[in-house]
Amino acid sequence: MQNIIEQYKSVSEVNVTTWFEVGEVSDFPKNSGACIKYKTKQIAVYNFARKNSWYACQNLCPHKMEMVLSLGMIGDKDGVAKVACPMHKKNFSLKDGSNLAGDDLKIAVYPVKIKDGNVYIGFED
Ligand code: FES
DSSP: OHHHHHTOOOOOGGGOOEEEEEEEGGGSOBTSEEEEEETTEEEEEEEEGGGTEEEEEESEETTTTEEOGGGSEEEEETTEEEEEOTTTOOEEETTTOBBTTOOSOBOOEEOEEEETTEEEEEEOO
8 A cells, every 4th residue: 555655756847757648638627637647646637727727646645545636626725726635525735735734644746737738747757
């Protein structure tokens, strides 16, 4: 179980070595999430149209190790985009992956780039 979570590490845009194309903008529902696979990782991608922004994070909720975050509700807390896990409603920042209730749990976040109508997620591996 530990190995599953260890593969998820936040990536900063400056460290991206691979921009992985995950589809066209129109493939992603507005104001909700979708799940893509990169190597062995499941990544939740959010087309946060209300904020005119895109976000990506691990699909794995670290609370009970459920692959569910792409199904979570997205919203905003004090200007920070967040996702609420659909299982027990833990809230995570989509900006830095922190748990907004201050718990130790944290998620990995990834940069998203839109180019020529296509969506790319940035990885370091
Ligand atoms: S599994 Fe996500 S909050 Fe419990």
